[in-house]
Amino acid sequence: MTVRLLAGLALAALLAGCGGGDPAAAPDRTADGAAVVLRAATLHPGEPVPAPVGTPLITVTGKVGAATQGGTLALDRRTLARLTQVRLTTYEPWVKRDLSFRGVWLTDLLALAGATGVTEVRVSALDDYEVGFDAAELRAGGILLATSDGDGADIPIDDGGPTRIVFQRGLKAGVNADQWIWSLRSIEVR
């Protein structure tokens, strides 16, 4: 009787031990289509950034280390495409449904710009609308500068293009829908 009980206990302990050590428990970020790295960066921070061809897609001003046009880092679509490409599916609060976007992490872009000691980043739109992110929000990550939709097509300005800021699902910085700025013009590093 006692022996059988002890054996049962040992078996239970063994199972528990196996369960605890199961490597499959690691969370899969792709499972909910949240963020997928499509392509690794070919342009790294510190490397010379090529000058934009034609109208730049976005400009980074303020405390910027690397510049292409006199204190301003102006980037065209091709240059942005050389940074780590990420696909993100998230709930868009303005149209109230899940949408997919492609783009680069805002932090990657700031790193390329050689921005150090950042206290705030101000993002302004074509209609002069402005939002800001503080250092803590930037450190938390998950803020994507979307340059195209999930299928790689350009975002028409009718849908908030050509570039816009989207947030990873459940991110604190994206709770307020007003932070979902679209039709960006420039980013100012302070």
Place this chain on the structure above:
Amino acid sequence: MTAAGGPRPATGRSARPAPVRRRRWRRAADTVLVIAVVAATVGILLVALTTGTLLGRMTTEVAVAQQRATTLATSQRTALQLQQQVAAYQTGGNSSALEIQRGLLVRQLEVARVRFDPGSPPERDLAELRTAVAAFPWHRLQPGSGTEDGVLTVSAVALVSYVDLRVRALYGAEESYFYQATVDSLQAKKQSQYALAGLVLLVVLLVCGWVAMFVRRTRARTDARLRHQATHDALTGLPNRTLVTSRLTETVAHARRTGGTATAVLVDLDGFKSVNDSLGHQCGDDVLLRVAERLRGCVRDRDTAARLGGDEFAVVLPGGTAEQGLAVAHRLLDALRGPISVAGQEIRIGASVGVAELSGHTTAEELLADADMAMYASKHSGKGRVLLFEPAMRDRALERGRLSRLLAAAVGRDQIEVHYQPIVRLADRRVTGMEALARWRVSDEEVVGPQVFIPVAEETGLICEIGGSVLRQSCRTLRDWRSRVPGAADLGVTVNVSGWQLTATDYSLLVADVLAETGLPPDALTLEITESMLLEDSDTLTAELARLRALGVRLAMDDFGAGYSSLSSLLRFPIDMLKIDRMFLDVGSSSLVRAVAELGHSLGLTVIAEGVETAEQLALVRSAGCDAVQGYLVSRPLPAADARLFLAWAASGDEIATLMAAV
């Protein structure tokens, strides 16, 4: 003058049924209060809940309306910017800025549309506007007017103006709704606050009333209990002295007003002390409880049975005559006589009862005191009896009180003298001893005998002082005689001892002290004790007698044959002498005297005949074989000086021999 029928004596019984009705009423009030409190509380909860829900919904609606208004305002602003861009394009021709602004408006209209419920009029409006702006051929606009495209430019401006107008209308509707919702919610909030405040106030008032009621009721109950405790005996639950006195006062007052009467019956248990002593207080309490039960069973409803304290009970009969009182008393006595079984034993307990009727008395206390005197008289006339109060009892009681006061003063003033009565041995007609007898010299002429004052002295405790004084005086006198009077060298003295003295004081120490002081041999002193004393048979008494014997003092039994004669007490106690009671001489039966004398002799005792007054009696005791005589025939008790003369005379002359021989 009181009305016909008159007020009944207040007994507290007439108010009995009321509390039941009041209790029922209180219970109903309680129930109503509880229901009211519960209902009010439920009301509060309901109001709070509905208000909460309403306010929550209002808040949400207000927030939504605000968001819609904001988005619509942005859309309107964007439309105006597009209008500016169209104008600027006509003058400057920046097509990309126009394109951007157009896109932004489309985007903004889409965002605004999504804010509304699908299919609702504003949503349809906005969708329509968005499509119109998106579908307009902006790319075909040409800078500069007046061309064929001028129409297009006009159309563009008209479209944007229309968008502006429509959006403004929507914004206005939304804004007014927002304000209305805000006002409504504020109003609802205020109303609910009033309702809540009212309900809370109601609950507080109800609870306060409830608490007040509860406190009042508890206090009333406590008061009633305290009153009961103060006026009733804790053990038996009978009214106590306080209550019975107050009832008696009422009864007496009522009787005097109406010319009626009242009777008090006082009951004192006989032998209760011995039950308490021998069986313990628990049994004593049980006995008292049974007695209280029987007492209750013997009285009418309007009478009051009470325990005055200890083993003393009283019954008050309002309107009762002495005859009724006596009847109740006899009934009580009969009831009490039945055996009481306590702690597995059958105990029989009696009582002495005194009855007194109201007659010209002024106070309840006096009536109780009269009953008490009657009870006292009953106790002293042999217990277990019922006596009706007589004025003579009061006189006797007063006399007793007067005597005890006088006696106390007399002891202080040395008015207690010792007289001596000679005891003559029949064999050689010699005076062998003197019996010391206490006399109270009230004045030069008046002398009171011990039979009058000794009982009073025993009651008041003066007996110790008197006995001690007599012992000391007589021993000193004896020493004087033995040394100075010729022929009295081996004279003895006999002193009477009260049982009270033996048990209550260290009598043997006193005797030893006196013997040491006077230097008398112990056998010169004889202590007389009575038979009735020996009957008490207490350990203290036995021990004290043994100590006296150990001193060498001799013991005599006084008044043998007068009371309960117990031969066994003669055997049990270390007696040396027997004094035959004068009763035997009065009877004049020589055979009885002879029997007693022979009994004494057979036990080795000296036999003395007391109260020998005539020559016939002397002849009788002599023939019966008594050893010595004492009495008026020889001499009455004499003061010390006369006694000394008697001794000298008896020793010197043969006149006494002549006297004796003549008999």
